[in-house]
Amino acid sequence: MSFLRNAWYCAGFTSDVAGENLYAITMLGEPLVLFRGADGKVTALADRCPHRFAPLSMGKVCEGQVQCPYHGLRFDAQGGCSHNPHGDGSIPKAAQVRAYPATEKHGAVWVWMGDPSRATAAALPDFSAIDERPGWTRVQGRLTVQANYQLVIDNLLDLTHAPYLHPFLASAEPPPPDFRPDIRMEQEGDSVLAINEFHRMPTTPLYRMLWERGEPPQHSTLRANMRWDAPSVLLLDTGASPSGAPREDGPSAPSAHWLTPESDTSTHYFWAAARDRYVGNAEVSAQMAGGIDAAFRQEDEPMIEACQRRMGGTDLISLKPVLLVTDGPAMRARRILSQRIEAEGV
Amino acid sequence: MSFLRNAWYCAGFTSDVAGENLYAITMLGEPLVLFRGADGKVTALADRCPHRFAPLSMGKVCEGQVQCPYHGLRFDAQGGCSHNPHGDGSIPKAAQVRAYPATEKHGAVWVWMGDPSRATAAALPDFSAIDERPGWTRVQGRLTVQANYQLVIDNLLDLTHAPYLHPFLASAEPPPPDFRPDIRMEQEGDSVLAINEFHRMPTTPLYRMLWERGEPPQHSTLRANMRWDAPSVLLLDTGASPSGAPREDGPSAPSAHWLTPESDTSTHYFWAAARDRYVGNAEVSAQMAGGIDAAFRQEDEPMIEACQRRMGGTDLISLKPVLLVTDGPAMRARRILSQRIEAEGV
């Protein structure tokens, strides 16, 4: 397993690490335990006691520290052993677990898997488009995909799969003669943008549902522009607007897609989606969360997992895939990521 | 995995590949998809799109071609990509999947796993004994055994296991003093015959049930002659007849046993059995199909799988089994098969 280490990976939502809860998650093959200290800040430690290798996450939080479930050693926010209840209570020097920098942003908990001295807030791309805020309502969810995280990125950076996998998201009607698709790639720094804009597109069922203000037009401009940043965090700017009108005249539903490798062949997939229509409407929120969850679980996930199985344990590139023009953004992202992993020289 | 490549393997029954159905099966470790073209002929292709490695069998049949479920590429009967819905629609030269020769015979679909130029109808042994035809009724079924296919061949070529595994097929009564078993091996070309003939045998429950014309005799001549051909297709000529009378005076129930390796340690087992008594009688057909299925699933399969587990991943021969005289046919078949695999020089 070779992953980018100096990066923020999403470990969960802020509500996953609440009260005296010990939250366990395996990231990049490493088991972690997260909990809040006495000051409310999130601590992320290696989830393995150095004594007998018990998972600390089976223990409990005592005064803002984690107590091992097996023999009661305690560890503080820096991963140091702070209490040994046995013998004369002396603490062996080696009684230390790895502590990972952790922070909270955009409603999620982020863990830095590399050199702690290089962890900076600036290294996390901006996802404020999906923040809960006045005029916007947010839904979120998670799933685990039994496939390498790069296959999930590939899926997100090539949305031409939509008509084949997602009938509800696609339009039932054929596009009119003056239909113009605009599909292209851009790169800004190390960010890759997969632009998908459709002019004179039959308005899709999703945007008809979200239109809210007046009758949805027969045709509209539809955008689904995906932004990828290393290692595996994506922002989808999507919405529909009347032809020629500003985007605010139609609904927007941006979404974040935060992928965290659990192992080489499984991926934690955290998502959050905001909208500027039917704000605060719980029924629409439930429909939207349910619809996204269903599309991921019933349509994308089985396909990505089937591809992974057909690839065996082999990497995509070494299987020499036939590439189409629509693979451009995914291939660009793979090249950037691979260069950055190589640059870490691990 | 080392298999005989230049041979026909049974992929299923003709009814498995019907209408616009995409039929998936893994043979010799290779996933295949089978479907009927516009002309009704069966096409067999590698079940993996060369673009993103999606299983084509998850897609659909469009105008006699298979459309990939992920991004919509289409492939024709020769495995060539015939349609790319993306960009300018140009088709990359490498967009090609392997096509396997396929044919239909004896109610089954056969796939040639080796060099297509060597595929000939003559390479398939004759199984017309089990064809549906006037005066005969046929039943069929399938199962998957979690064991190497050669262990299943061994089982079929040494029917002395019957009294231990199959109480219903054996006789409850002890044989009379003038009972004469005739168990021997013959070889005709590369076919191996395991002859099992029993004279003055107490008529077994199965043949009492199938007798139909008058009272079954107390004793009869019972035959269970198994013919094996490489790689793994067997025909059992079995029936009972009054002592000294022609075989037509008693019931015959020949059966085919077509074994197709799924992997080194699992085997597709297709079977078909005909009979010349109670022709067209659905109740007897149901009883017969149920009885065969039960004997395979509840008696042979658990035993063969238990042997496989006890052997670990090791080959039978390298474990140096103690051989009995009754292992003759199975050992002969193994030798012929091994020579033919070696001759292919793969």
Add this chain to the structure above:
Amino acid sequence: MSFLRNAWYCAGFTSDVAGENLYAITMLGEPLVLFRGADGKVTALADRCPHRFAPLSMGKVCEGQVQCPYHGLRFDAQGGCSHNPHGDGSIPKAAQVRAYPATEKHGAVWVWMGDPSRATAAALPDFSAIDERPGWTRVQGRLTVQANYQLVIDNLLDLTHAPYLHPFLASAEPPPPDFRPDIRMEQEGDSVLAINEFHRMPTTPLYRMLWERGEPPQHSTLRANMRWDAPSVLLLDTGASPSGAPREDGPSAPSAHWLTPESDTSTHYFWAAARDRYVGNAEVSAQMAGGIDAAFRQEDEPMIEACQRRMGGTDLISLKPVLLVTDGPAMRARRILSQRIEAEGV
């Protein structure tokens, strides 16, 4: 897998090998079948027919011998083939399975996994403390732990885990000011003793329940002294008595812990516990058996298995665990065992 071979391992309780039952168990990675011969003595054979490698344990006992379920070969108490029902009935010289020395003691069946000529009754440590006898009642049980047997030994030789894993066995009240714990290690020959004695200890709920004769005292002397012998058989001498009084004045509840590696990462755990209070009381027996079983299954087992998972396939020592003073007995036992395995030079 490297195990001590010249040693008695517990294969089960005497009642597991009863009547014409074929009892199967895998020990040290080797599948065994146990049954009683015509003379009632236990026979232990390799559970794999040398002909087609069928598990003999799927067969049946015929006249004190085991008959293979597949083709009917029979094997006697020495593992020799005694009957071949096929052909002329001659028996191939190689038709022989390994026979293991077996004996019965302390209500259990013991199998010698090494050189048969070195098997002596003296090699089994004394466990008469847990025998069923006048004045004592015994309960017993078994479980299988998905962890290396040495992790289970470690657990038993360091009972300081009790307050963390076993709240019922620990005391709810804080110890008084004059409480004196006496925790130390002794070695007698190759036996390791982990002494745990607590003076002026609040009497624990278990001993309050077992006290029987008069009111249990508020405080008592509690002992939990564990004896380990190679490879993996342990005796716990435990009981409570009034401070300064002889141990007979309070209840004793010694228990045996017989661990038999099934594989490198799974362990058969047989236990038996006697008591000298409420003798013959079935209700107390049920409570005691249930309590021990619950503590093992719900408290120790999940923890030991979690440690094993966190260790991956790696050995404890090579992971360089941080050691506490309380690890002394376990480390001593590991060293003795490792020296004895090395001395066998396998």
